[in-house]
Amino acid sequence: MILIGILLIWSLILGWGLAQAVETPQKSAEIGTVDVVSGNLKLGQQFYLENCATCHIGIPPAAFPTQTWRDLLQDSQHYGATLTPLADPARSLVWNYLRTFSRQALEEEQTPYRLGESKPFKILHPKVEVPRPVTLSSCLACHPGTNQYNFRKLSADWENAP
Numbered sequence: 426m427i428l429i430g431i432l433l434i435w436s437l438i439l440g441w442g443l444a445q446a447v448e449t450p451q452k453s454a455e456i457g458t459v460d461v462v463s464g465n466l467k468l469g470q471q472f473y474l475e476n477c478a479t480c481h482i483g484i485p486p487a488a489f490p491t492q493t494w495r496d497l498l499q500d501s502q503h504y505g506a507t508l509t510p511l512a513d514p515a516r517s518l519v520w521n522y523l524r525t526f527s528r529q530a531l532e533e534e535q536t537p538y539r540l541g542e543s544k545p546f547k548i549l550h551p552k553v554e555v556p557r558p559v560t561l562s563s564c565l566a567c568h569p570g571t572n573q574y575n576f577r578k579l580s581a582d583w584e585n586a587p
Contacts, residue, residue, distance in 0.1 A: 460485075460486070460487075460526050462522065462526075465518060465521060466521060466522050466525055468518050469518035469519050469520070469521050469522030469523075470522050472511070472515045472518050472519045472522075473519045473522055473523065474574060476511060476515070476519070478574065481561045482561050482562075482564060482565075482571045482572065482574075483571075483574045484540065484561070485526070485576055486522065486523045486525075486526035486527040487526055487527055487528070487545055487549060488540060488543055488545055488546045488549065489527060489537065489540075489543050489545060489546070490527060490528055490529060490530035490534070490536065490537070490543070490544070490545060491523070491524055491527045491528060491529050491530070492529070492530050492536045493527075493530075493536050493537060493538060493543070494520075494523040494524065494527055495520070495524075496536065496538075497538075498510065498511065498516060498519065498520055498523070504538075527545070528545060530544075531544075539558070539559070540559045540560075540561070541555065541557065541558055541559030546559070553567070564576075566580065567579060567580050567582075567583050568580070
């Protein structure tokens with residue numbers, strides 16, 4: 426009887442410990458990236474940040490239409506600098522990530538190559554008076570977490586804005 430009691434208590438303690446280890450927290454931590462990604466898309470995001478966000482801040486895929494990202498990945502001329510385009514498999518992984526989290530341009534829409542000209546950028550910033558011309562460094566004014574690829578965190582001025 427004592428052995429059964431010890432086994433029962435041991436099982437309850439072990440079960441409680443396992444439940445604590447795998448339990449998801451009620452309040453999730455702040456998402457540090459623009460989008461929640463997994464699998465090969467996570468690897469594509471990693472390659473994107475390693476290859477693009479080392480020279481400038483990483484622009485969220487939703488800020489440009491898919492056609493812009495396609496052209497930027499294929500072109501060796503990048504805003505006045507000559508770059509070696511990514512090679513496969515990194516190129517394919519980055520392309521899958523960017524294609525998944527961007528949208529197709531409308532038929533009558535011109536493919537934008539500047540952030541301020543991008544319709545998705547304008548849609549993501551309704552009622553926001555952005556400086557002209559929009560520069561990547563101007564993103565820091567409202568999004569202090571851009572260097573960590575966190576555009577969800579806003580400056581105090583914008584945290585409770587309508």
